[in-house]
Amino acid sequence: MALIRALFDKSIPGLAEAFGGRDVASDEMQAAIKSWIAEYFRRTPDKESDPCQRLPYTIVHKLEKGMFAEYDSDLQDKESAKGSWMHENLIQLDLAKSTAMQWTLVAGEAWLRPVPFQKDGRTYFRPRVIRRDQAVVMGRDPDGRLTSIGTSEQTAQGGSWYTLLVTRTVDGNGFLTARNKLYRSADARELGTPCELHSLSWYAELPETWTHSKPVGSVGMVPLRTPMANCVDGSLEAVSIYEPAMGLIHNINRNEALLSREFELGQHRIVAPAEMLRTGDHGERKLDDQVFVGLQEFRAQGIGLTAFSPALRHESYEARKQSYLKSVENVIGMKRGLLSDVQEVEKTAYEIASTAGDYNLSLIDLQRVWFDAVREYLTLCDTLGRMYHYCDDTSWDAREQLSISWGNGVLYDPDKNWSDILQMVQSEMLKPEIALAWKYDLPWETPQDLEAIREKYMPELTDMLREAGVRSS
Structure with missing residues (x-):
């Protein structure tokens, strides 16, 4: 099984030379990316810090679940050959949406690369999610879009490690060039020596260099970026959703370690003469030194057993944590109580309402990121599908075909809006065709659009109009 290797650990000597360029991110940004990934995976406490709350995971998990809780996507045309082909690509993309958004939130940026696969005799695309720490970005345009990127796949077979390095570069006219290099080594931590692409069967048909016959307009990968300005070095690099809270996360982890230590120090103990904790020459029974604390001075003073149970400062540490x-x-812009104590915030309704609004706006920003990525991904699938004859050459526009619903929100309630629209229809303030166009996200600007809505959703009305000889307006 191929393994995608993280490249920012710099554990592979000669990697930059093999790609033909270094990552454009500054040393400060590369260190920040490392820290986000490390904090996300960190679960082992030490003397100074205890990550038991797993805050990066919790933040990412709650935001991603909030985004897709009532998510639904669809295409207007699923019946035609082109429509059914695009619909399968959308289904495959939806299967990867949670993974893609979570890694975007963790590392600030991720990419969706369409990979061909066979199903029922036809070739479709499924997305491969590539994290920011699994790629070397060697070029960006003034808007931050990729112009050159290197990715890696590593495979173990026959006692050797094979590393495929792929460099994708798009020129000013939109033509994409891909370069493939395969290396073999005896150690996963080394790049090794170049070998032929056919050394592995699944790379046998890959050309060393390939320029697409038609403009792709990108490096063949769709970006997902957090909608935040860079607060690390001000560059065009995207930042983790929890980068602004990294200092607070470190403080919380230290507070957890101190709180844990407080409970250990506050454990009930019995102070006794030290000799009672030792095993004598004749095998006298040894007392548990976690309960009994031995002091030499007690024997000299003639003091017996004394209970020791200091008061815990739990409330102080808990208040600090909250x-x-x-x-x-x-x-981050999350609703009060998603991380902090819910029972405490229930007492402050105003605070809940205000933070709920911020949280909803945060989700809307992230939903827009995904919506734009879906449109760009399907457009890329259409471009590549036509180029390689996976689909027919029928024109297809994601802006007209794609429909995404996010369900009920804090600031936006489609059920209430639909009720308001129905009241307008009943009051004859709005045509029913336009109301249906709003509900199903359909075009309604032309008479042909309204006729199509009547044909599909209002057949009885259409028949009545035809019988009465009324023309569509």
């Missing part, structure tokens, strides 16, 4: 968690919610 303050940090609220700050994290404020910085």
Whole structure:
């Protein structure tokens, strides 16, 4: 099985030379990307810090679930040959939506690369998700879009490690050139020496260099980027959704370690003469030193057993933690109580309402990122499908065909809006065709559009109009 290797650890000597360029991200940005990934995976405590709350995971998980809780996507045309082909590509993309958005939130940027696969005798595309730490970005245009990127796939077979390096570069006219290089080594941590692409059967048909016959307009990968300005070095690189809260996360982890230590120090103990904890020459029974604390001075003073149970400062540490968690919610734009204590915030309805609005706006920003990516991905599938004859050459526009519903939200309630629209229809303030166009996200600007709505959703009305000899307007 091919393994995608993270490249920012710099563990493969000669990697930049093999790609033909270094990553454009600054050293500060590369260090930041490492820290986001490390904090996301971190789960082992030490003396100074305890990541038991797994805050990066919790933040990413709650935002992603909030985005797609009531998600639904569809295409207007699924019956034609082109429509059914595009619909299958959309289904495959939807299967990867959670993974793609989670890695986008973690590392700030991820990409969707269409990969061909066979189903029922036809070739479709399924997305491969590539994280920011699994690629070397060697070029960006003034708007931050990729112009050159290197990715890696690593495979173990027959006692050797094979690493495929793929460099994708798009020129000013939109033509995409891909370069493939295969390396073999005895150690996964080394790039090794170049070998022929046919050394592995599934790379046998790959050309060393290939320029697409028609303009693709990109590096053949669709970007997903967090909708935030870079607060690390101000560059065009995207940042993790929890980058602004990294300092608070570190403070919370330290607070957890201190709180855990407080419970350990506050454990009930019995102070006794030290000799009672030792095993004598004749095998006297040894007392548990986690309960009994031995002191030499007690024997000299003639003091017997004494209970020791200091008061815990739990409330102080807990209050400190809640303050940090609220700050994290404020910085990221999350609803109060998603991370902090829900019972506490129930007492402040105004605070809940205000933070709920911020949270909804945060979700809307992220939903727009996904919506734009879906349109761009399907357009790329159409371009590549035509180029390689996976589909017919029928024109197809994602802006007209794609329909995405996000369900009920805090600031936007489609059910209430639909009720309001129905009242307008009943009051004859709005045509029913336009109301249906709004509900199903259909075009209604021309008489032909309105006729199509009547044909599909209002057949009885259409028949009545025809019988009465009324022309469509």
